Amino acid sequence: AxxxxxxxxxxxxxxxxxxxxxxxxxxxxxxxxxxxxxxxxxxxxxxxxxxxxxxxxxxxxxxxxxxxxxxxxxxxxxxxxxxxxxxxxxxxxxxxxxxxxxxxxxxxxxxxxxxxxxxxxxxxxxxxxxxxxxxxxxxxVPKVGLRLLNHWDNLDRHVERGYAGASLWDWWKLPDILDARYTDYARANASLGINGTVLNNVNSKADSLTAPYLAKAAALAGVFRPYGIKVYLSARFSAPRELGGLKTSDPLDPAVRAWWKAKADEIYKTIPDFGGFLVKANSEGQPGPQDYGRNHADGANMLAEALAPHGGVVMWRAFVYAPEAKDRAAQAFDEFQPLDGKFAPNVIVQVKNGAIDFQPREPFHPLFGAMPKTPLALELQITKEYLGFATHLVHLGPLFEEVLQADTHRGGTVARVVDGSLHGHKLTAVAGVANIGTDRNWSGSQFDQANWYAFGRMAWDPDLKAAAVAREWAAQTFTNKAASRDAIVDLMLASREAVVDYMTPLGLHHLMDTGHHYGPGPWVNDLERADWNPTYFHRAARDGIGFDRTRTGSNAVAQYAPALARLWSDPRTTPPELLLWFHHLPWDHAMPSGRTLWAELIARYDAGVASVDDMGRRWAGLRADIDPERHAEVTAYLAVQAREARWWRDACIAYFQSVSGLPLPAGTRPPA
Ligand code: GCU
The missing domain is CATH 3.30.379.10 (Chitobiase/beta-hexosaminidase domain 2-like)
Known part of the structure; x- marks a missing residue:
């Protein structure tokens, strides 16, 4: 079948x-x-x-x-x-x-x-x-050295933000029982050039560093080794206290440093080609060096020192934000940029593609290009936490291409920062938060396999075009018949703009409902942390909508290169796609289309819905060329997406209308 x-x-x-x-x-x-x-x-x-x-x-x-x-x-x-x-x-x-x-x-x-x-x-x-x-x-020839999956898999097999079943890693049966799927997983990754995998969640338990779990990780490493794939682990910063019985995890404390060295030695005895640590520290409540008045470089360098004799690397994440910050989008830059040049040579700072959190569209992260003395890894999210999980057909190739090809105006594109060529770094990495689980189809839907595929291919060569990669995938996965293959590719390429339009058009972001991040929740404004509320991000009120990140607001725009900051500081020179990311504008602001902002917003939501309907029609036309089982499955998913695109549109427009007090523009039909 x-x-x-x-x-x-x-x-x-x-x-x-x-x-x-x-x-x-x-x-x-x-x-x-x-x-x-x-x-x-x-x-x-x-x-x-x-x-x-x-x-x-x-x-x-x-x-x-x-x-x-x-x-x-x-x-x-x-x-x-x-x-x-x-x-x-x-x-x-x-x-x-x-x-x-x-x-x-x-x-x-x-x-x-x-x-x-x-x-x-x-x-x-x-x-x-x-x-x-x-x-x-x-x-x-690969342009990037480390092409890694990041699994947000917990040791109890729950996958954080996973929509494809449970974790593949059967920790209970490991190390003795090696599921044949581990080999197929390695084959699939090797076919794309992925050469490393972080097995456990960034919100990690210290247990993953204990001897029994290291033996289990070693068994997986043994399966992956013939496929050129190294194993890495997320390391919990407080492990010296939690596992080692020390009173502190202060990175400058000699006993703590000795503990990590001994731990690294133990790991390499068990897994001689272990890749290194991924660390989420002082982020969303995780422990970190700041708990002891130290900075990120102090923390990263301590781990780097322990791994260096073995050739391991530290991937230190820059995803940080605190409720006190004036603008959540600005904090990573403020904390990390001043540390440029302070990191040990085997540390790579891992930066999400955008400054908020894997939204349908964000401008590239301002750290890219701004830390010339530090290798920066790009972190992409393959699992679609904010893009309709595995039920919505959203192809991420165009999103990956958009961020990689973005011009930092600091001498090159994000791709040139990430492949090390702009600043002469040898240590280079691209990481993707995996969308893989125990579902029969691995990724929760047929088309989500394409996101794994696109990630791997574009990590190998960040200059590959999303369209070309999608063509390869569709030919191998569905059909080599040119017309049908191209129809599938068209549908995939259109899907990304569709989700932007029906969820968060014109630079809006984080309108998703709390916790699950699936459906709309633009009205939510009562969470324990202000910087989690959708109202914090859209700032819709009688006077207008959008987050002012210019000088009159948070001034986060100033974190970009001056040429770009100038462009994006003026609504007239800000691309409509990013307008409300940087500006708070009146509802009657005149858009390039000639419409008011309010009318444009509605038009975009309508366009998103129409685009999903169109995807459904295109897919229906492919029936003769696709096996019935997968054709029917995708058809069913597209029907859910068509319904939920309307849910998104209608909920958002109704809410924004309640705030703007404006009537629907003339000619707008009541929602069908
Ligand atoms: C998002 C996501 C979390 C995750 C975090 C991270 O906030 O919702 O589940 O832990 O990103 O990247 O660390």
Missing amino acids: EDGYDLWLRYRPVPAEVRGVLQARARAIVAATPTTPVLQAAVAELQRGVQGMTGKAPALSTRLVPGALVLATPAQALAGLDVPWADLGREGWLLRSQKLQGRDVTVIAANSDAGLLYGSFAWLRAVQTGANLARLDQRS
Whole structure:
């Protein structure tokens, strides 16, 4: 049955005319022997893929036969092979159909076994997306070093902000029982180039650092290792007190420092290639260095010192905000920017894409470009906490592209900050909060798989275009028929603007109801912390709507580069998409469309609803080309989304109308 378990690695039988071509191009797999575990994984994947598509798996061979897939590294010194090894880096690959020693072969070349694994997946992707196998000539090198999933998985298997079932990690049965799904998880990640995974929630329990849990994590690391994936853990800052019986967790206390060193030594004894720690400190009630009057650098550097002898890294999160702050959006910059240059070399500061919290649209985080002496990791959220969970079809590729390509006006785009090229950093990372769980389809819906896919591909190469990545995904996951594939891509690409419009148009943000963050709650204004209230963010009143972040308000806009701050300080030069993020404007403010702000707001909500209806129509038109099971499932989800887009629109407009006191503009129909 087509239930989505196979993700984009479906390897379904190809039509007869393609089968012949494919078989002729995969007669055998030539690789160095004996194979390492990573090389073995590459070979096994190629065999599995070709077997699935043609019915026959190519054998592993040491002889260069015509039609071979040749897995080549410089060590093998294959006569006649001309590969620009130096350009391929440690993990990059080259894919080329060519003549070698008089035979037509396909070369997959890399400097490491991990590169061969990625190259093998790239070849399978080329096959599944209908590339001409006689003329392959591709090459790719990752621009970012650490491409990581962050699992917000608790040890009791609840996944914070998870909408795809329980945590994959069966802590109770680990380390003895290794679910076959762990291997499939690793295959899927390796196919995208993801090379690390943080197993546990940033709101972590100290228990994950105890010996029994380290043994369990080591068992998972053992499964992932052949796929080039390292294990990382979220570390609770107060662990020395909670586990070590110390009186303090003060990062400058010698006993605390010794405790972390001993802990790191213990971890590396158990997991020799352990990646490092992810830390949420002094954020939303979590313990941290500020509890002892120290700063973020003091905390991060202490952990860095413990990990450094083993080559581990600290990913220190910059997601901080306190109720006293004048503007929640401004606090991370205020706390972190002055610490630029103060972090140890194996610390990377992990910054969310925007300054609030994974909203349908935010301007890029002002820290990007503003801390030249500190490596900054980009944190994206793949799970859709604020974008309709797994029921709403919202493709995140365009959101990822928008933030990566945003010009910081400090010498380059966010992508150039994150890939280290702008400020000359070697330590680089992109992290994605995973949307993976025990659901049969892994991600809670068929289309949410595409968000995992887009994250992985764009972490490898932040300059990939969302449209191209969506095309790859749709071809592998649904259909290679160009017209249908493109119709799916159109639908995916439109979906992001749709959700912005029906939830939070024109720069509005955080209108979601409390706690769950699913439906609308713009009226909520009685939470224990003011900076959690939707009314705090939209500031709608008789006089107008929006958060004034210019000089007359919080002045958070000044955290951006002067050129950008100037543009965004004036409503006339602020893009309409960000208008109410930066400005509080009267309801009759004239918009570029010629409408008043009030009329524009309503038009955007209507456009969002219309766009979802359109997605439904497009999907219905694809029925003949999609298997009935997945087609019906997506249809059902789209019906929920159509209903809930109206819920969002009607609730928000009704609420804002109660505040503005304005009638619906002429020509506006009562909601249907
Ligand atoms: C959001 C989210 C929390 C999460 C936090 C974080 O606020 O709602 O569940 O813990 O982000 O990123 O730390």
